[in-house]
Amino acid sequence: MLKKIIFILLTLGLFIAPLNSASAAPIFSDVTDTFASKAEFDFLVAEGILTSDPTVEYGVNEEVTRIQAVEILGKALKLDLENRPIPIFVDVAPDDPMMPLIAAIVDEKIMTGNGKGEFMANDKLTRAQMALILVRAYKLEGTTEFSFKDVPKSSVAHTAIQALLANKITNGYPDNTFKPGAFITKAHYLVFIARILNPDFRKEFVLAPPPPPVPAACEKPTKTRTYKVNVQATSLWHVPNKTREVDKPSLSNPVNISKWTKDMTLAQKWWLVDKIDTQALYGDEVTILKSSGNWHRIAIKDQYVPYQKEGYPGWVPKSHVVATTTDFTDCSIAVVKAKMAPLYNLDNKKKYMDISYSTILPIIKEEGEWLHVQTPANGVKLLKKSDAKTAKKYADIPKPTQKQIVDEAKRFLNLPYLWAGTSALGYDCSGIIYAVYKNHGIIIPRDSFYQATKGTVVSKSKLQPGDLVFFAGNAGKGKVYHVGLYVGDGKMIHAPNASSKVKIESISAGAYKTNYAGARRYIK
The missing domain is CATH 2.30.30.40 (SH3 Domains)
Incomplete structure (x- = not known):
C-alpha cells in the first residue's frame, strides 16, 4: 500500500531525481536563465524538491494552496511517511492519496485543520500562514529591533515573521511591509524554502528609506x-x-x-x-x-x-x-484642449458634465491617465489627461508659434456662429480668437474693437499667419466691428455672423476690402 502511495506522489510532478544545479537550461518554460530566482530553483531541483521540465509552465506567479505547500514541504523535509497516525478530517478521506503526507505534516505539528475538522487542502496560503508553517517546520527562532509596519505585535504571526526576518529568510517589501494577508505565490514560497536550506541565498535586511513626504495640499x-x-x-x-x-x-x-x-x-x-x-x-x-x-x-x-x-x-x-x-492659486492648472471634454465622477467614473475648450480648472492631483480637478461647487472630478494641457501656473503655458495658432483655429471650421460666444459650442468673431490665444497662455482683450488697440501694429504688407486683421465702418476709418485671424495668402479664418459658420475667406472679399482697418500681432 505504501509503495502505491509513494508512486502516486512521484507522479504528481514535484518530486523526481535531482538535476545538476549548475545547469544553464530552463527548468520550466517560465523559469529561464533570466528569471530572478533561477539560482534558487536550480538548487531545489538539485535537492530533488522540484522536477525540471522546460516544456511545462510551472506557474511561478500562481498562489500556493495548502496541499501544494504540503507536497513541497514534505519533500524538502524528507519526511518519513511510515507509521504516522491518520488524522480525521471531514474533507480528506483516510484513503486519499495525499493522506500520508498530510498525516506526517500534522504529526510533526507543522500544520493542522480548522475548528470544523477541515484540512482545507485547496485553500490558498497567506504569507502569515506560510511564516507560521516554515518556522514550525524548521524550528526557526530569533527577533529583530525592526517590525514590519503591517505586522503589529498583537498579530498571531508576529513571532514567526520576526524569526524569518532574524534568519534573513525575508526582507519584506520596499515599503517596509510584509503583506501578511496576501496570498503567497509559488515562486516566493520556494525561494523562502531555498533560503532556509541554503544560507547562500539569504539576503541581508536593509531598512527601506522612508517614503518621500506627501506634498502639502495645494488648496x-x-x-x-x-x-x-x-x-x-x-x-x-x-x-x-x-x-x-x-x-x-x-x-x-x-x-x-x-x-x-x-x-x-x-x-x-x-x-x-x-x-x-x-x-x-x-x-x-x-x-x-x-x-x-x-x-x-x-x-x-x-x-x-x-x-x-x-x-x-x-x-x-x-x-x-x-x-x-x-x-487654489498654488495648484497646477488643467487647460482643456479638446473641443469638449467630459468630467467624470470620482466614485463610479460616470460622466458628470461636458466642459468647453479653454476651460481652466485647478489640479488637485494626477493619477494614471486622470487629472483630479477641482470644480467650483461639486468637489473633485476626473478629467482625462488626453483632453487637457497642464501647467504649474498660467504664465508657464508654452507660448505658441504662429502656425500653432492658425492650426488651432482651423479645428473649429464649420462651427456655427453664436453672437457673444466664447465656448466651443459657438463663437463670435472675436470669441474664437480670444479662446485660441487663451488656450496658449496669452490673454488678449475679448472684443474686436479692444483687440484692435493692443498688441503690435502690423502693416498689411507685412502680415503673418496668426496676426489679427480688423474691419471698420466708414471705409475702415470708423469703429471696428469685425476681426479675423490671418492664415496667409491673403486669407483669414473668421466667424462672420449668425447666418454663417467659422470659415476661411479672403480679407479682400466684398466689403472686407473696403473696410480693412489694420492688423495687430500678439505673438512676439
Missing part, C-alpha cells in the same frame, strides 16, 4: 470669498429679465447651450445682437458688482475692457455663480 482655506462660474458657460446679458422662452436652456443650472443654439431659428439668433455681450466658462473667476432679484451683475476677471477694472461686465442668473473660501 488653502482663506477668509477671502471668491466667486466662480458654476455652469458650462454663462451668457452675460446687457440687462436682466429680458430673456425669451427659447433662452431657458441657457439660463438653467445645469445649462444646455447645445440645445439652446440648435433650438433657435436664424431670426432668434440675430435677435441676440446687443442683447448679450460675452460668455464666461466653467470655473472662470468673476466679481459680483451688484444684484437684482435672481440676477447678479458680474465682471469676468480674464476678459479686459477699459471701462471696468474688474473685467467684462454683464448680468447672469444667480444660480450660475458660486462662492468659495478656498484658495
Whole structure:
C-alpha cells in the first residue's frame, strides 16, 4: 500500500531525481536563465524538491494552496511517511492519496485543520500562514529591533515573521511591509524554502528609506470669498429679465447651450445682437458688482475692457455663480484642449458634465491617465489627461508659434456662429480668437474693437499667419466691428455672423476690402 502511495506522489510532478544545479537550461518554460530566482530553483531541483521540465509552465506567479505547500514541504523535509497516525478530517478521506503526507505534516505539528475538522487542502496560503508553517517546520527562532509596519505585535504571526526576518529568510517589501494577508505565490514560497536550506541565498535586511513626504495640499482655506462660474458657460446679458422662452436652456443650472443654439431659428439668433455681450466658462473667476432679484451683475476677471477694472461686465442668473473660501492659486492648472471634454465622477467614473475648450480648472492631483480637478461647487472630478494641457501656473503655458495658432483655429471650421460666444459650442468673431490665444497662455482683450488697440501694429504688407486683421465702418476709418485671424495668402479664418459658420475667406472679399482697418500681432 505504501509503495502505491509513494508512486502516486512521484507522479504528481514535484518530486523526481535531482538535476545538476549548475545547469544553464530552463527548468520550466517560465523559469529561464533570466528569471530572478533561477539560482534558487536550480538548487531545489538539485535537492530533488522540484522536477525540471522546460516544456511545462510551472506557474511561478500562481498562489500556493495548502496541499501544494504540503507536497513541497514534505519533500524538502524528507519526511518519513511510515507509521504516522491518520488524522480525521471531514474533507480528506483516510484513503486519499495525499493522506500520508498530510498525516506526517500534522504529526510533526507543522500544520493542522480548522475548528470544523477541515484540512482545507485547496485553500490558498497567506504569507502569515506560510511564516507560521516554515518556522514550525524548521524550528526557526530569533527577533529583530525592526517590525514590519503591517505586522503589529498583537498579530498571531508576529513571532514567526520576526524569526524569518532574524534568519534573513525575508526582507519584506520596499515599503517596509510584509503583506501578511496576501496570498503567497509559488515562486516566493520556494525561494523562502531555498533560503532556509541554503544560507547562500539569504539576503541581508536593509531598512527601506522612508517614503518621500506627501506634498502639502495645494488648496488653502482663506477668509477671502471668491466667486466662480458654476455652469458650462454663462451668457452675460446687457440687462436682466429680458430673456425669451427659447433662452431657458441657457439660463438653467445645469445649462444646455447645445440645445439652446440648435433650438433657435436664424431670426432668434440675430435677435441676440446687443442683447448679450460675452460668455464666461466653467470655473472662470468673476466679481459680483451688484444684484437684482435672481440676477447678479458680474465682471469676468480674464476678459479686459477699459471701462471696468474688474473685467467684462454683464448680468447672469444667480444660480450660475458660486462662492468659495478656498484658495487654489498654488495648484497646477488643467487647460482643456479638446473641443469638449467630459468630467467624470470620482466614485463610479460616470460622466458628470461636458466642459468647453479653454476651460481652466485647478489640479488637485494626477493619477494614471486622470487629472483630479477641482470644480467650483461639486468637489473633485476626473478629467482625462488626453483632453487637457497642464501647467504649474498660467504664465508657464508654452507660448505658441504662429502656425500653432492658425492650426488651432482651423479645428473649429464649420462651427456655427453664436453672437457673444466664447465656448466651443459657438463663437463670435472675436470669441474664437480670444479662446485660441487663451488656450496658449496669452490673454488678449475679448472684443474686436479692444483687440484692435493692443498688441503690435502690423502693416498689411507685412502680415503673418496668426496676426489679427480688423474691419471698420466708414471705409475702415470708423469703429471696428469685425476681426479675423490671418492664415496667409491673403486669407483669414473668421466667424462672420449668425447666418454663417467659422470659415476661411479672403480679407479682400466684398466689403472686407473696403473696410480693412489694420492688423495687430500678439505673438512676439
